[in-house]
Structures are given as C-alpha cells and as structure tokens.
Amino acid sequence: LAKTTQPISMDSYEGQEVNITCSHNNIATNDYITWYQQFPSQGPRFIIQGYKTKVTNEVASLFIPADRKSSTLSLPRVSLSDTAVYYCLVGDLFSGGYNKLIFGAGTRLAVHP
Amino acid sequence: GAGVSQSPSNKVTEKGKDVELRCDPISGHTALYWYRQRLGQGLEFLIYFQGNSAPDKSGLPSDRFSAERTGESVSTLTIQRTQQEDSAVYLCASSFEGGPHPYEQYFGPGTRLTVT
Known part of the structure; x- marks a missing residue:
C-alpha cells in the first residue's frame, strides 16, 4: 500500500490560495490519487x-508531477468555510485496492479572517 | 436523492454492553465501508462489503466486532462487550463502480459512541 505523508496543519487567510502537498513515494502504476475534505462532526x-498531470473542478485543482511521487491540492481564494481537515489517499481503484484506501491524520487547515 | 444515513446519531452505553450500529447506503451502491474515527484522529478502516460479502475484514480490531450486510443494502456493525477504548465516531460510506470518479466514497454523518 502506498503510504502518504502530509503536513499536520496549515494556516491561511481569507482570499489566499492554499496549496497542500502530499508525498507518496511508493505509488504504484495503477494507483489513483484522491483528496477528501472533512468538517467537524461530519463524514469526509x-x-x-x-x-x-493536472485536474481541475469547480472547487479545487490537483497537480501531479510526472513521477507521481507527490501531489498538490490547490484551493483558490479560500474562505473561512474552507477550514477543515484534508486527506490525501492513494490506491488502486480497479483491482480491489479501493477498499484498502487509508485515511491518515490529514492536514488541518485553518483559515483566518 | 437521499445520502448515506446512519443510526443512532449518538449512543451512550455502559462498559460490557453490546451495541448495534446501522448504516443505510445510497440505493444502488454495491460497496459499503465502515470506519472508526477517534477524537482528533484520521479514519481507521474496519471492514468493506462488496454486495453482501465482506472480502476484507482485516480492519476489525478484535473478535468483539462483527458486521453484516443484507439485501445489498443495510449494514449493521455490532460491538459486543463494549470497552471504553471503543468510544469513537463510527462512519459508514458507500460507493459504486460507475460515475466520473471511480469508487468515490459517500459518507454518512456517523454514529458517536460513548462507552462509560
């Protein structure tokens, strides 16, 4: 199983861009990289x-370098409501590996006014 | 549509008692997962169901923990002879093979278990 390493916590201010990097040095060829967000008292x-390469949706961008040994979640112009814990997961989603996705301690992001 | 629901939302029990936690996944989701989350910690994988079968029970912490799923729908997690270290939030998630994001997990709100 690919192990991930993320910063324990980060601080930012409203309106800033936040980049959270996750290391996964032993990522396997078939592994996908997935990010989850968890607010207090809620499920991820x-x-x-x-x-x-790069994936973008309406809330975030995900940058993956060619060697895929790390990935960066980018949150543009954060607001107070982005204060949450962010988890990086790596796993093979098509060979039964998804059931072994491991949620580590995550990165606790605090956005300040 | 309806999301994943869990009941009860909160459960306080005395040490040594048995508890049963329920999860109703999203209709049509074939995969179902149970996790445990202690205060301030990440999620700890407990068990995974594909249909009604549990090919991976490796995360169950002891033989006091068991789970079943029926009708490829509702699942129950049973903890026998509860101990104080069982106190945690128990989260259920479901997923399916289709959709734009393979096996994206949809989580319920969790059951907060407190063993006194």
Missing part, C-alpha cells in the same frame, strides 16, 4: 481525484 467529502 470527496473533493478531487486524478492520475497524472
């Missing part, structure tokens, strides 16, 4: 998923 919520 899917944010974005990618395999390589």
Whole structure:
C-alpha cells in the first residue's frame, strides 16, 4: 500500500490560495490519487481525484508531477468555510485496492479572517 | 436523492454492553465501508462489503466486532462487550463502480459512541 505523508496543519487567510502537498513515494502504476475534505462532526467529502498531470473542478485543482511521487491540492481564494481537515489517499481503484484506501491524520487547515 | 444515513446519531452505553450500529447506503451502491474515527484522529478502516460479502475484514480490531450486510443494502456493525477504548465516531460510506470518479466514497454523518 502506498503510504502518504502530509503536513499536520496549515494556516491561511481569507482570499489566499492554499496549496497542500502530499508525498507518496511508493505509488504504484495503477494507483489513483484522491483528496477528501472533512468538517467537524461530519463524514469526509470527496473533493478531487486524478492520475497524472493536472485536474481541475469547480472547487479545487490537483497537480501531479510526472513521477507521481507527490501531489498538490490547490484551493483558490479560500474562505473561512474552507477550514477543515484534508486527506490525501492513494490506491488502486480497479483491482480491489479501493477498499484498502487509508485515511491518515490529514492536514488541518485553518483559515483566518 | 437521499445520502448515506446512519443510526443512532449518538449512543451512550455502559462498559460490557453490546451495541448495534446501522448504516443505510445510497440505493444502488454495491460497496459499503465502515470506519472508526477517534477524537482528533484520521479514519481507521474496519471492514468493506462488496454486495453482501465482506472480502476484507482485516480492519476489525478484535473478535468483539462483527458486521453484516443484507439485501445489498443495510449494514449493521455490532460491538459486543463494549470497552471504553471503543468510544469513537463510527462512519459508514458507500460507493459504486460507475460515475466520473471511480469508487468515490459517500459518507454518512456517523454514529458517536460513548462507552462509560
């Protein structure tokens, strides 16, 4: 299983861009990279998923370099409501590996006024 | 449509009692997962169902924990002879093979279990 490493916490201010980097040095060829967001007292919520290069949706972008040993979640112009824990997960989604996706401690993002 | 629901939302029980936690996944989702989350910690995988079968029970912490799923729908997680270290939020998620994001997991609100 690919192990991930993320910063424990980050601080930012409203309106700034936030980049959270996740390291996954032993990522396998078939592994996808998925990010989830969790607010207090709620279950995690899917944010974005990618395999390589760049993926963008309405809430975030995911940058994956060619070697895929890391990935960066980018949140543009954060607001107070983006204060949450962000989890990076790596796993093979098509060979039964998704059931072994491991949610680590995540990155606790605090957005300040 | 309706999301994943879990009941009860909160459960307080005495040490040594058995508890049963329920999860109703999104209709049509074939995969179902149980996780445990202790205060301030990440999610700990417990068990995964594909249909009514549980090919991976490796995360169950002890033989006091068991789970079943029926009708490829509702699932129950049972904890026998509860201990104080079982206190946590128990989260259920479901997923399906289709959609734009493979096996995106949809989480319920969780059941907060407190063992006194």
